């Protein structure tokens with residue numbers, strides 16, 4: 001698997017999944033696995049486009065669940081061909097949504113896979129609906145835990161704060177943590 005910074009990678013075709021993916025929890029893994037399986041079916045490379053630090057930690061100083069090294073390692077284990085890790089800083093966050101679209105166009109995605117709550121661009125102005133004007137966007141349903149609650153990095157952070165480590169681990173479902 002090859003790792004790139006933003007604006008470095010250009011591909012003739014691909015399937016791309018996008019997100020902060022902090023923690024690379026079971027919901028993230030399911031989304032990325034789906035995108036990877038679509039890439040195989042279409043015979044094109046799979047790309048994960050992510051951000052460092054996670055935007056929520058940049059703006060709200062939230063706890064970071066996985067270092068960028070851990071996140072890249074976990075993505076590698078999912079059998080992804082390329083990872084783009086964008087430096088998320090003040091300059092990057094102030095880019096318009098259309099600038100992000102132009103960057104994605106360099107990857108020539110046949111399909112883009114995100115969750116229904118994905119937003120991007122300055123002030124979160126870019127919606128999945130906006131993205132779908134430019135790409136074939138597939139919205140993966142939000143993965144839930146056994147009790148039916150949506151799995152999210154925010155929920156895992158809260159569990160860790162409450163010292164519910166085992167529960168958090170179950171939702172993270174990292175390969176080395178499952179028996």
Ligand SMILES: Cc1cc2nc3c(=O)[nH]c(=O)nc-3n(C[C@H](O)[C@H](O)[C@H](O)COP(=O)(O)O)c2cc1C
Nearest residue numbers: 019020021055093095100118119120121122123124
């Ligand atoms: C070009 C670009 C600019 C962004 N600017 C902002 C911003 O101004 N404020 C903000 O809260 N998030 C911003 N984000 C982060 C997104 O809101 C979002 O957190 C990110 O795309 C990851 O999606 P996810 O949280 O669904 O994983 C930006 C993202 C991109 C790609």
Ligand SMILES: Nc1ncnc2c1ncn2[C@@H]1O[C@H](COP(=O)(O)OP(=O)(O)OP(=O)(O)O)[C@@H](O)[C@H]1O
Nearest residue numbers: 019020021022027114115118142143151152153154
């Ligand atoms: N439970 C889930 N099932 C499927 N996809 C998800 C799930 N949670 C997030 N996603 C998708 O994965 C990508 C990364 O999302 P993100 O990093 O914002 O996750 P999150 O867990 O919702 O984080 P946070 O709680 O910090 O907002 C986005 O495209 C998002 O829509």
